[in-house]
Amino acid sequence: MTNYKFLEPYTFANGATVKNRIVIPPMTEESAMADGTVSRDELHYVSLRAGGVGMFISPVANVTPDGKGFEGELSVADDRFIPGLSKLAHAMKGHGSKAILQIFHAGRMSSSSVLRGTQPVSASAVAAPREGMETPRELTESEIETIIQSFGDATRRAIEAGFDGVEIHGANTYLIQQFFSPNSNQRTDKWGGTVDKRMTFALEIIKAARKAVDDYAKSPFILGYRISPEEVETPGIRLADTLHFIDTLADQPIDYLHISMGNAWRTSLNDPSEQTPTILRIKKQVNGRKPLISVGSIKTPAEAEKVMDAGIEFAAIGREYLCEPNWVEKVEAGLEDTIHYSINRAELDDLGLTPILMTFLEGMQANIPFEGESENKQGIEASPILNE
Template sequence: MVVNAASGNSSDTDNLGTPFTLANGKGVKNRLFKSAMSEQLGTKAYNPSAGLSTLYARWAKGGVGIAVTGNVMIDRTALGEPKNVVLDEQSDLTEFAKWAAAGTQNATQLWMQLNHPGKQIPNFLSKEPVAPSAISLGRGLDKGFNTPRALTEAEISDIVNKFATSARLAKEAGFSGVQIHGAHGYLVSQFLSPRHNQRDDKWGGSLDNRMRFVLSVYQAIREQVGEAFPIGIKLNSADFMKGGFTEEDSMLVVQSLSQAGIDLIEISGGTYESPSMMGDKAKKKSPDEPKKESTLKREAYFLDYMEKVRKLVSTPLVVTGGFRSGTAMNQALQSGATDFIGIARTMAIDPEFPNKLVADNQHSMPLTVPTTGKPALDKLGMVGLVWYEHQMWRLAKGKDAKANLSALGVVLKTMLSAGLSAFKQRRA
């Protein structure tokens, strides 16, 4: 059965194995969506390493319907992490073509996530990052991130064009679609947030002005890739910061993107300052609001928000975060709140997780939180990130993941290989 995307709703009989057709006619074989994780597998020239092809071939064979890459930067002078991949006119497209070919095996769609970090560039990578306004990151992060310079209007237009160029090149290389990274406090998110965007020109102030950047990026990409090439976005439900991007703002942005014709919307939340996307439990809408028992039971961080959004738009939706069991995933689909289920860390441990879920709707995979046994070291070493990163590196070398991989060993190995700079603030 193929779902009519124009309806915007999944049937109450759909399950993870049910195909889906996007509004542009592109079919997706099932409802499993591998959300982006930062692989840190770029070469010194910022091209994809051979390991990325090995990793994504493994995931494609594992049965996922759509796989989204870790964030690929559109500008080699604006890196979010030391080993980022960059796609621009200087890139070696043959290496990207190999990655695309590997990741589109087994009727899998491979979408490239495109990103600009804005001010979220560690200070060892940039002395003067750029942002909508010259406002530093708060909560002590100014120690690791330099205060940005406000972008000029000409520079904003240049960045919009770079997004479009990267998308065109991704299509030429054989990727199935692209996803704009509009979440987690990166540049698109910074423009949307009144906390970080305090401009007094057409790019700031009202929500209509603050969303001008993301709509401009989408429209520029569409002009380069055509109507039939899928474009998605990862968007915050809110950034969970006082004076920041609110749930109400987010819903209006979702409606505007839907009206503009975007093909798929993935919902996440948080920023570096309030990293809601990094935990393993359902997130509160505000620091003082208790978590609903129903939300905890259904496992998904942002499912309550999605239920509200579904009433507003027919654009296909993805909810990511916290799903571990086929039972909860199928319940989410059948509720009509989402059309795809985003998974990530589970696939870093078991690349066959999608195949197992489709074969057995009750299959589950609880994850334990890796720890060194020393909370201070866990925080310093960013264990919740680097432990999964090391699992991906194992897969990229053709090995299996190791569920009992020592968290302490991972921290020590990372520290020895890259020094303390390896633990500078990083996010997916």
């Protein structure tokens, strides 16, 4: 079957056209050089997966040195990274995929070890409620303004490197989400307090990135925003606040919203009486103002088409693209029955899966199936750090 709706092209409001509705979401692969420079392993990994999908979103890149969250992470914090990022963009754009660079600051989701002795920073001096997490230093107002500008500078570098867009990473417990969360943001100035004030940091980052696009992009450049709908901590982000935020985001100068969840059809994490999938509640709130990307445990063509049938514009396929780098091409060729849904450990080199990446995936219990291994060895739902 080749008449799937997800194989149809899509044109954004800014005029950028993608050839289909399938997206490779940002996935942590810990393969950059120690200083954040693009490695040959990364270039090989992305080149194997480029071409079929409409959009390919990179692993996350930090916008400042103190924004680094883990080893092997990309950086876009300085102009010296542009040559390597240019190679990455070129590899991701092979055969017509749009290359999107995801940019972020880890905030308190880092450590003094990762930062080589520097204390992590956040909206407030509140440690993440997870074992072993350090108490961050509260950012000053001038430091906040500097980080906001760093997102604008990162966007300019992405343009110069040849990417087709950037995705602002406002999800998965990192700094932008930390400013929105009442758990991590206990400020009483203009950056915290009410839900509207807790939006301010994200909105200013969008403004800085948009200005860079307007100033430097010579062709339609895609600006996306990623958000996690809820937190399980108390206090924490609840869906009512997120829907209010979504309503504001839908009127911002961005081109899409990417909804980060471990399962695309998940219902509320905090309200067991809520039976409507969260993605559908968000879709209703957006009301057609921005296209949505839905992600989370989408593997088969039928599952991707279910997203289209719900009126959601894009389906992101992450972990399955580790198993099958030619997923779209096989669907287009009518070869669905040849799609691989598990990994043969003897073929890791052919899949561009390095020992570092495999160790990371297994440590995160990332629910990656391996051929010939029993169900109970497959792991659990992806950790947020996998970033699918």
